[in-house]
Amino acid sequence: MSSCTLCDLPTGDDPHTAPDVDGEFCCRGCLAVSRSLDDAEGLDDVEQRRPAAEPDEAFDGETTFLHVDGMHCATCESFLEMTAGEQPGVAAAEASYATDTIRVDYDPDAVTPDELPDRLSVAGYTASSRADPEGSSDDAVVRFLIGGGFFGMMAMLWYVVFLYPTYFGYEPFLDLGGISGLYLFTQVWVFASIVLFYTGFPILRGAYVSLRARQPNMDLLVSLAAVSSYSYSTLAMFLGRTDLYFDVTIAVILVVTAGNHYESLIKRRATGALSELTTATDRDVRTEAGETIAADAVEPGDRLLVRPGERVPFDGTVVDGTAAVDEALVTGESLPATKREGDAVRGGTVVTDAPVVVEVGEDAESTLDTLVRLLWEIQSSRSGIQRLVDKLATVFVPLVIAVAVVASGATLALGAAPVEAALVGLTVLIVSCPCALGLATPLAVAAGIRDAAQRGIVVVSDAVFEEATDVDTVVLDKTGTLTDGEMRLLDTRTDGTDPETVRKRAAALERASVHPIAEAIVAGVYGDEPAADAPERDRAATDGGTTADGSAPVDANAATGDAPTAGPDDSLSVADVTVTDKGVSGRIDGDEVVVGHRSLVDGEEWTVAESLEGVGTEARNAGRVPVYVGWNGVVTGVLVVGDEVRDGWEPVVTALASDGRRVVVLTGDSPAAAQQFADHPAIDETFAEVPPEAKAETVRRLTATERVAMVGDGSNDAPALAAADIGISVASGTDLAADAADAVLLEDRLSAIPELFAVTHGTNRRLKQNLGWAFVYNAVAIPMAVSGVLNPLFAAVAMAASSILVVSNSARPVYKES
Numbered sequence: 020m021s022s023c024t025l026c027d028l029p030t031g032d033d034p035h036t037a038p039d040v041d042g043e044f045c046c047r048g049c050l051a052v053s054r055s056l057d058d059a060e061g062l063d064d065v066e067q068r069r070p071a072a073e074p075d076e077a078f079d080g081e082t083t084f085l086h087v088d089g090m091h092c093a094t095c096e097s098f099l100e101m102t103a104g105e106q107p108g109v110a111a112a113e114a115s116y117a118t119d120t121i122r123v124d125y126d127p128d129a130v131t132p133d134e135l136p137d138r139l140s141v142a143g144y145t146a147s148s149r150a151d152p153e154g155s156s157d158d159a160v161v162r163f164l165i166g167g168g169f170f171g172m173m174a175m176l177w178y179v180v181f182l183y184p185t186y187f188g189y190e191p192f193l194d195l196g197g198i199s200g201l202y203l204f205t206q207v208w209v210f211a212s213i214v215l216f217y218t219g220f221p222i223l224r225g226a227y228v229s230l231r232a233r234q235p236n237m238d239l240l241v242s243l244a245a246v247s248s249y250s251y252s253t254l255a256m257f258l259g260r261t262d263l264y265f266d267v268t269i270a271v272i273l274v275v276t277a278g279n280h281y282e283s284l285i286k287r288r289a290t291g292a293l294s295e296l297t298t299a300t301d302r303d304v305r306t307e308a309g310e311t312i313a314a315d316a317v318e319p320g321d322r323l324l325v326r327p328g329e330r331v332p333f334d335g336t337v338v339d340g341t342a343a344v345d346e347a348l349v350t351g352e353s354l355p356a357t358k359r360e361g362d363a364v365r366g367g368t369v370v371t372d373a374p375v376v377v378e379v380g381e382d383a384e385s386t387l388d389t390l391v392r393l394l395w396e397i398q399s400s401r402s403g404i405q406r407l408v409d410k411l412a413t414v415f416v417p418l419v420i421a422v423a424v425v426a427s428g429a430t431l432a433l434g435a436a437p438v439e440a441a442l443v444g445l446t447v448l449i450v451s452c453p454c455a456l457g458l459a460t461p462l463a464v465a466a467g468i469r470d471a472a473q474r475g476i477v478v479v480s481d482a483v484f485e486e487a488t489d490v491d492t493v494v495l496d497k498t499g500t501l502t503d504g505e506m507r508l509l510d511t512r513t514d515g516t517d518p519e520t521v522r523k524r525a526a527a528l529e530r531a532s533v534h535p536i537a538e539a540i541v542a543g544v545y546g547d548e549p550a551a552d553a554p555e556r557d558r559a560a561t562d563g564g565t566t567a568d569g570s571a572p573v574d575a576n577a578a579t580g581d582a583p584t585a586g587p588d589d590s591l592s593v594a595d596v597t598v599t600d601k602g603v604s605g606r607i608d609g610d611e612v613v614v615g616h617r618s619l620v621d622g623e624e625w626t627v628a629e630s631l632e633g634v635g636t637e638a639r640n641a642g643r644v645p646v647y648v649g650w651n652g653v654v655t656g657v658l659v660v661g662d663e664v665r666d667g668w669e670p671v672v673t674a675l676a677s678d679g680r681r682v683v684v685l686t687g688d689s690p691a692a693a694q695q696f697a698d699h700p701a702i703d704e705t706f707a708e709v710p711p712e713a714k715a716e717t718v719r720r721l722t723a724t725e726r727v728a729m730v731g732d733g734s735n736d737a738p739a740l741a742a743a744d745i746g747i748s749v750a751s752g753t754d755l756a757a758d759a760a761d762a763v764l765l766e767d768r769l770s771a772i773p774e775l776f777a778v779t780h781g782t783n784r785r786l787k788q789n790l791g792w793a794f795v796y797n798a799v800a801i802p803m804a805v806s807g808v809l810n811p812l813f814a815a816v817a818m819a820a821s822s823i824l825v826v827s828n829s830a831r832p833v834y835k836e837s
Contacts, residue, residue, distance in 0.1 A: 055706070204256045236412045248267040331369075507663060642661065
C-alpha cells in the first residue's frame with residue numbers, strides 16, 4: 020500500500036489523484052494542499068529554517084527527547100548539541116531553548132536512555148525526562164536574594180561608609196593602606212566573589228558556552244565588564260592600591276540578574292494561569308473481559324472494551340458494537356462519526372453513546388501518541404530565535420575588546436604607567452557594558468508579557484515579540500477556534516406544525532440517548548434542567564458496558580424504556596422508548612414518534628412533507644446535521660444541529676487581513692462545513708478535510724516562503740502550532756496544544772488575536788527604543804573613556820544612569836487600546 024505524498028498516511032486501495040498534481044494522496048484535503056502549495060517558490064529553503072526532524076536515513080538506533088533546564092539563548096543550543104555529539108553512542112542531537120527540549124539520536128548498545136540525562140547535565144544545565152522534568156526556577160530566586168542581595172548589600176555598605184568619601188577628597192575613617200584597610204578590602208573581595216561566582220553563575224556560564232560555540236552574546240559582554248573590574252581590583256588590592264572597583268562588578272551582576280529575574284517572574288505569574296487545561300491521555304485500558312491493564316502491556320490483535328465517555332486507547336478496528344465517536348480532539352472533525360463493526364478508529368478519539376470492542380492494530384499505537392511524538396520532533400528541531408541583542412553582540416563584543424586593547428596600548432605607548440593604561444582599558448569595558456543593553460530585552464519583554472496577561476493572553480515564549488512583527492500569514496483552525504466546537508440546536512423547520520411541539524417531542528425521546536446530537540437537542544429545549552428520567556439515560560449510557568455496581572456487561576445496541584416518564588414540564592407521557600444508532604423511537608401521548616437520521620424514517624416508509632425535502636440537503640451542505648422528527652407516519656419537522664461560529668469572528672479576520680496579512684483557514688472538517696469561511700472576502704484560502712498528520716506539513720510548506728502564525732485549540736493542531744513561526748492556542752484548547760504554543764489565549768474571545776499582535780508590535784518598538792538609547796549612550800561614553808575623560812567610577816555612574824532610563828522607558832504600557 021502506498022503512502023500519502025503530503026503526510027505519509029496510507030492512501031488505501033483508491034488514492035486521491037489529480038492530473039495537475041504529482042503524487043497520490045490519502046484524502047481530498049492533502050490533495051488540495053499540495054495543489055495550492057507545491058509550486059511555492061523557495062520550498063527547498065524551508066530546510067534552512069526548519070531542520071529535518073527525522074534522523075539521517077543511515078541511522079539505525081533510537082531517539083529520545085529530554086527536557087533541559089537552564090537554556091536561555093541560541094548559544095545554549097549550539098553548546099548542548101556539541102556536548103551531546105561528543106558523547107559515545109550519540110549519533111546526532113538537536114536542541115531548542117524555546118521549548119527547553121533536546122532530541123538525541125543514540126545507539127542503545129552504547130548508551131542507555133537512563134544515562135543520557137546525566138551525561139548532558141553539564142555546565143549548570145540539567146537534563147531530565149520530558150515526562151518528569153526537573154525544574155530549578157527557585158534556584159535563581161535563591162541565588163539573587165541570598166547571594167546577590169545580602170552579600171552585595173554588605174559590600175556596598177563598606178563602599179558607602181569607607182571608600183566613596185575618599186573619592187570626593189574626604190579623609191578616610193580607616194588607614195586604608197594599613198592592616199585595617201587590608202581587612203576591609205578582603206571582606207569586600209569575599210562579598211564581591213560570592214556575587215560574581217554564585218549570583219552571576221548563569222551569566223558566566225552563558226559567556227563560557229558562547230566562547231565554546233564561537234557565538235559572542237550579551238552574557239559575554241556582561242562577563243567581560245564584571246570579570247575585568249573584579250580582576251583589576253583584586254590585583255590592585257594586593258599591590259596596596261585603594262582604587263578598587265568591586266562595586267562595578269556587583270552592580271553589573273545584580274542589575275542584569277535582576278532584569279532577567281523580573282522577566283522570569285512576570286512569565287511565571289502569567290503561565291500560572293494554564294493549570295486547568297484538559298489532559299488528553301489515558302494510560303490504563305480495559306480488556307474485552309473487563310480486566311484493567313497497563314497500556315504498555317497491550318499487544319497487536321488484543322481486544323479492548325471502550326465504554327461511553329472513554330478514549331479509544333490505540334488505533335484499531337471495531338469488532339463488536341456500534342457507537343458515535345467524537346474525533347474532534349484528534350482530527351478536528353466537529354461532527355461525531357458512527358463506527359460499526361469493521362470500521363477503523365483512531366486512538367485518542369472518544370466513544371460517546373455506547374460501548375464498543377476494538378481490536379488493536381498492527382503497530383499498537385495511538386494517533387494521539389503519534390501526535391505527541393510528532394510535536395516533540397518538531398519542537399526539538401525548532402531552533403529558538405536569537406535575540407536581537409545577541410545578534411548585535413556578535414559585532415559589538417569584538418569591537419569593544421578591540422577598542423579597549425587599542426586604547427590601553429596607545430596610552431601605554433604615550434608614556435603612561437601600566438596601571439594607568441590598564442585603567443583606560445577597564446573604563447572602556449565598564450562604560451560599554453551592558454547594564455542598559457542587558458536590561459533592554461528582559462524589561463521590554465516583561466512589559467509585553469505583563470500587558471498581554473492583562474488582556475488574558477499568556478506569552479509562553481518571548482520569541483513571539485520578535486517573530487510576530489514579521490508575520491505574513493495567519494492560519495486559523497476552524498473547529499474550536501472559529502467555531503465553539505460544541506454541538507447545539509441551531510434551527511427548527513416544520514411543515515406548519517407548531518415548532519415548540521416538534522422540539523419538545525424530539526427532546527422527550529432524545530433524553531433516553533447519550534449521543535452528542537441527542538444531548539444537543541435536549542439542551543436546546545430544556546437548557547441545563549436535570550432530566551426527570553435520569554435513571555433511563557444512565558441505563559442507556561452503561562448498556563453493554565460495566566454497570567455502576569461493576570457487574571458483567573449486557574447486550575448493547577438498544578436501550579428500551581417500558582414505563583412512562585414525564586418531561587420537565589410534566590405535560591408529556593413517554594413510553595416504549597427504543598434507542599438505536601440511527602435515532603430514537605417511542606410513544607408520546609399515545610402517538611408513535613420517531614426522531615433521528617433520514618434513513619430511519621425512510622425505513623419506516625414515513626411521508627416527508629414537500630416543504631421539508633430540501634432542508635436536510637441544505638443543512639448537510641452547510642456542514643450541519645439534519646434530525647428528522649415525525650409522528651404517526653408523517654415527518655413534521657427537521658431540527659438542524661451543529662457547532663456555532665464564535666461571536667465576532669468576521670471583525671477579527673478582517674482586522675488580521677487589514678494589516679496586510681494573508682488569512683488561511685485549515686480544518687479537518689468537510690468542505691461544506693468550511694464554506695462560509697471560504698466565501699468571506701478577508702480569507703484568502705481555505706483547506707478542508709486535512710488530517711492531523713498533514714496539518715503540520717501544510718504549515719511547514721507555508722513557512723517556506725512566508726512567516727506564519729498558527730491559531731488552534733485541539734491536540735490535532737499541536738504539531739502545526741509547533742511547526743509555525745508563532746503558535747497561538749485558544750482558550751478551550753488541550754494541554755498538548757498549549758504545550759506546542761508560543762502564546763495561549765485564556766479568554767474565550769477571538770478579539771484577543773489581533774490584540775496579541777498589537778502587544779507584540781508595541782513590545783518590539785519598546786525593545787528597539789531601549790537598544791537605541793543604549794547604543795547612543797555607548798556612542799558618547801566610549802570615546803570619552805578612550806580619551807581619559809571618564810574614570811571607572813564615573814563610568815559606573817553613567818552606566819547606572821542609562822540603566823535607569825531603560826527601566827523607566829520599560830515601565831510604560833507597551834500597548835493602549837485606541
